[in-house]
Amino acid sequence: MKKYIFKRLIYLIIVFFVVSLMMYAIYNLIPSDPALVAMEPLRKSLKPDEFARQYQALRTQMGLDAPLIQRYARWMGLWPDVNGSFDGLLQGNFGYSTGYKRDVIEIIPTPMLNTVLLNFCSTIITLAITIPLGIYCAVHARKPSDSAIQATTVIGYSLPTYLVGILFIFLFAVLFRIFPTGGAKTPGSNYTGLMEFGDRMYYMALPILVLVFTGLAGMTRTVRAAMMDTLSQDYIRTARAKGLKEKVVIYSHAWRNALLPVSTSIMGWMIAVFTGGSLVIETTFALKGTGRLYWQALNATDYELVLAMQMFYTLVSLVGVLLTDISYTLVDPRVRIDK
């Protein structure tokens, strides 16, 4: 097991570096010049020769005249920067945002917290609904109630999230005035403690509702399929033949085993979902999250911010896959990964 984890960690590091190089190269292929982006707004206020001089100075300061591989190595912290010091990703410097004029590390935490809170709540609620619903569907497979649930849940999956968001805003915010249309807190409020949390949750309720509604179909079907597979196993037939009550068969024997493959996929899913922002949801509900931040950074050609976020997602995905694989062995003793 230890050997396996060690081997996977080595792979992980190699993949991380390969991905980072590819990402860096791709973003540097895009015809954009960070120095020019920073200077462009000043074109009118500076005389032409002064503009050119300051632009060139900024290029030098940013090290933009160096070859691509050298710039990559600097960004990664494998090559000394223009000041002669090693100050890159490996040293904990995630870069500088030209859009926000701050270190990237100062920008990401706030939207990340919003995203994690939003995704955590919606995921928990989705699982709380879909797991029993999936079991129910499997037990009542091909009956009208199963078909009805399948058809209802697939609506949220089929409709674009944007449309569901707008529809929910109309219903719950405009028509019934239950929730606000967007935002993250009551304007001008300075609540603390539980009141602050309650206010935050009130504002997040509608986006959570949309995420839950659009996420019902996928997990319900995963659970249903796993449960149906389990219910067709010989040991279930044996249990029934022994005369056990159907409830005991389902809840003591079937669903625990059915959830084994589901739980591992849930784990990987949760890691990715918690940190990955939803551009559509965040934009529709005026929430400051990572999806929106990423999109804004791309539009503003704020590539150090984009790259930092990309690398974070890369790392989360790689670790997520590793943890998922490890979790297989923990929940299912039949799986041996060290061979």
Next chain:
Amino acid sequence: MKKMHTRILSLLLAVALAAVTFSACGDKKPEEVVEDNTPKGQVIIGTSTEANGDWAYSAFTSNPNATDNDVMYLTDDVNTVATNEGGDYVLNNTVVEKYERTEDADGNATYTFEIKQGMKFNNGTDIKAENFLAWRLFTLSPAGKEMGTVTAEYNMIPGGKDYREGTATVLAGLRLLDEYKFSISILKTGTDGNGYLPYYYDLGYAAARAVNLDYWFGEGWSVKDDGEGAYLTNANGKTLSVADIGEQVKAAQFATSDRVTAGAYNLVSFDKSANQITLEVNENYPGDFQGQKPHIKKVIIVKTEDDTVIDTLRTGGIEIYSGIADGDQVNAAIDLIDSKAIDSSYCQYDRAGFGYFQFACDLGPAQFQEFRQAVAYLLDRTEFAKTFCQGWGGVVHGPYCTAFTMYNDSKELFASKLNTYSYDPAKAVELLKKAGFVYNKDGSDYVDGSGEVRYKEVTAEQATNYDQFCVTVDGKILMPATLNWASSEGNSVSDLLVTMLANGKATKESGVEIKQNVMTFPELLNYMYRQDAYGIGGDYSVPTYNMFNLATGFNSGVYDMSFEFTTDPAYIEEGYNSTHCYDEELDKLSMDMVYGVEPGDYDTYLKKWQDFVIRYNDVLPRVPLYANIYVSIYPNTISDYQEGPFWGFCRAILYAKYVG
């Protein structure tokens, strides 16, 4: 007995009633109506621009975004110079006690200010002359340079270059004359060789904002002047260094509360997570340039989304939505008001700017003036503006906005001198013929109405960089009437241009062809500026496209088009003159208009401005498409709220009253 009691009671009531009546009819002293100016109430303003929370103006590259800018104005506008409703520079008489502008024999100018005593920051500390010098002394210093401040003022201020480079410890052009008096000097010819005076808007050079030294640089820093110039120093006699002030400046720049400022409002909080800014009135605010102080106690700015902003307005999530440009949104918002769904009103004003498409006037057929004019005649601009703005906009016929004082003083002249390029396909064809587009691709004579693309015989020099479109027939180079259009993606103006111009019947029938090439906006800019000088180079430095659609805005009434039409090859290479219109007269007028007129000489300025607009209208490097009418919604809980082209919500809110 009971009857007696009733009578007595009735009598008493009658006496009481009579007494009240007589007292009401008697000599009543008119009560003095005392206006209650105590700030009260709150308003919630929606903004589509997410605040960054950077409060250092544009000291560190990049302009602040619109919301940051509004917050800075609301919290930090104690300045020697202000802009009025017309967007013109005016002296801030609330701040300035005495002002004098003098010139030495060489034509260098000195602006001397004596500021009013008794002004205070929001923390109660006095505002003195040193507070107006400190920001320049920081941004121009070597420490400021090391921290990344971008400024060119050191070229125009005496001693500025030496101070910037660290070879001088004092800035000779800034003088601290006494506790409440200071001066700023400007060179006629800067150390970079550029002429800075005369400059029509030179009052802008003398603008100085009051900053709190303790807040920005840490305790113990002050401005001194030993007779040779001003400098920043601390109690230990040290001059500015990044090590000493770097962290403090950064903390002040991005503070989310407790900022020490002097403006109308205090920043109570900037909640980054919720995209929400709360401001509360500053009791120490001396007033704006007209002495106006705010009446509304609390202003909350929240982020809104375009797709849901009308619903947010309807449900009370926001109360003020300022400067709506989108016609659909305007109509939806006004419907809410008309149907009484919200208890609000609206004001409207012309946008200080316009949308346009511009030519690269040195490439392909766009190099011929008649051709450019012909294209203008092929588009029904009135209909275009009507469709695009959904009735909330119109057209302009030159590089101006209708709010300019100059425009309003030129209406009569422009009516006779400006070509409105009204939709006229026949006139377009006439101009195309005049320009020489009279051939078919095979060199035969063009037949009007054939629907084919017209060609013109050109020289090899004229065909430069347009080889992909030109053909050679019998040794003659023929250039098509084809525009190669760089159009940004997801742009509704582009979509309408495709329908009404590129695919328009008149365009097809006239023999003009417009090829749309969709690309990202940064890529469009690369092609437009031909970024040869900017390290991008490659294909972008080769002239490729000769039509681009964009928009422009005038932030104030300051109209400075200098270098926009420069004919200097060095400047052109650096990205100036993006239209590549090398018209000597246009270049001269654009420069003379601001650098050839003494400040205050409005008549001379106006004449040059009119000449510039008329020349522009004829040469036509850009074709204006639309100028929006902006609409702002505000709640009926406030009165006297009026925005204007140069008078956004942060100005209007100072004059608004809370009526509940």
